[in-house]
Amino acid sequence: MEIGWMIFLIIAVIVLWVIIDFLLGRKQHLAKAKKIVFPDRYSDMQIFAKGPELFDDLFSEIKKARQHIHILFYIIKDDKISHEFVSLLKEKAREGVEVRLLVDWVGSSLKRKTIQSLKDAGVKFAYTHKPKFPFLFYSSQVRNHRKITVIDGHIGYLGGFNIGDEYNDKNPKLSPWRDYHLKLTGEGAVDLQEEFLRDWHCANKVNLLQNKAYFPELSKGTIRQQFVPTEGEALEDLIATLISEAKQSLIIGTPYFIPSKKVFDHLQAAIRRGVSVTILVPYKSDHILVKEASYRYLRPLLKDGADVYQYMKGFYHAKVMTIDDNICDIGTANFDKRSMFLNYELNCLIYDPSFIKEVKHILTEDMLNSHKASLSDFSRVNWFSSFKETAARTISFFL
CATH class of the missing domain: 3.30.870.10 (Endonuclease Chain A)
Structure with missing residues (x-):
């Protein structure tokens, strides 16, 4: 019995340390993060x-x-x-x-x-x-x-x-x-x-x-x-702003689709105002739980009217977003919380119509090599699937 309580106490101390470490570390991070505007x-x-x-x-x-x-x-x-x-x-x-x-x-x-x-x-x-x-x-x-x-x-x-x-x-x-x-x-x-x-x-x-x-x-x-x-800040606002500027079409290509609440809300708002929203993600996964972490976002977007494609010809790792025919964002940041709130990233905004047309041509080719998903593709089919999705949701910030 004493051993059990000792193990419980050790685990509790570790969990408490991790929480305090993270909260104080995050506070220090935000205080030191530089906002560079090129x-x-x-x-x-x-x-x-x-x-x-x-x-x-x-x-x-x-x-x-x-x-x-x-x-x-x-x-x-x-x-x-x-x-x-x-x-x-x-x-x-x-x-x-x-x-x-x-x-x-x-x-x-x-x-x-x-x-x-x-x-x-x-x-x-x-x-x-x-x-x-x-x-x-x-x-x-x-x-x-x-x-x-x-x-x-x-x-x-x-x-x-x-x-x-x-x-x-x-x-x-x-x-x-x-x-x-x-x-x-x-x-x-x-x-x-x-x-x-x-x-x-x-x-x-x-x-x-x-x-x-x-x-x-x-x-x-x-x-x-x-x-x-970006340095673990500002990326969320950048993405939300770009989404809010879309008037006709929005295409997102990413290996990991785990948006913040703010970004997710902007995506739903874009669909409600008539923007065609297309999301391209891989069918295969290169990391544990990242697919399951995306399901809770893809399901409601599909219900709202978004198109979701799962890339089938290998692994899709691109980081891209096109807003109408006016802006293209290509860089190092994934469409996930880790890139928005933890990683140091660098993206390139491109405003050239001919170059954006070339990027869209590549995206179209990639969609032709994809499976157009339906709600059934992201349904929980058994207890293990439900467990993985719950686990992914719990640690989605770090995936």
Whole structure:
């Protein structure tokens, strides 16, 4: 009996610690979160939806770098394409090119010996967002989910792909991997460069923002766009605002559909005012419970008149939203509470009709490779399904 009470007391203390840690950590987080507003820029842009095509282009541009390569990824795996990526960075560093590599402390799978080999070759390496006192639990949940590459200050990449074989269509369970990633040249590259250097400063307290060598003179491109960085705040308001501006159509593509109450309310309001709302999610899941967490939102939206598509041709990991033919949002943020309230994210708002048309063409292709869902697809069929959905609802903030 005493042992039982002791176990209960230990569990109660742990739960209480987690709650206090989270609440106080969240308060500190919001107090320190920076709100950066980048201006509208004009850039030339290209979109990649297939990993092999993206990696061929990215690696080719890295090989041509002459001055500096600055890269941030949430995930770098320990597999074939990751080894190729690491070898390429070491080769460039040995050539005398400045190489800085920033990876998330939780997301990365790089081994210590790999990191040491990078440093030995001259690559400047750092982890971002290491858990720290006094709020260990909360800080372990706040991740840098951005994926930024800047080459010689004038070529930039941003989007949903990480570095790993699964993103290169080499995972039998999830291939082909479907994602959207942007390549950018023109004046917008200055903001990607600045955001990377801000994250580098945050990670190791080295401030390089005043180094003019990283900011070459850039010419204007043809596509109006704006980068929007968020730090576990502001993203919810951004998404809600974009939804409220829709007058005819709204398309959302996301691997994880777990909106906040505010965003969900805006979606229902959009349907009520006659906006055509389409949601594209994967049929397959790459994480436990994320599918079940979405059901409580998809069911009422289907009842309200939204169209929901489940992507069947591999795994769908894109982060995209189109508002009428006026605005397109592509970036690193998922349509979920973790991206809205915990992660550091970076999105790109695009205002060019021809580019939005191209994105919509890709979305149409992806819908043709999808199953149009009905309410029965999200019904609870047995006690285990009900249990998983209840569990997912309980921890949806962290999925």
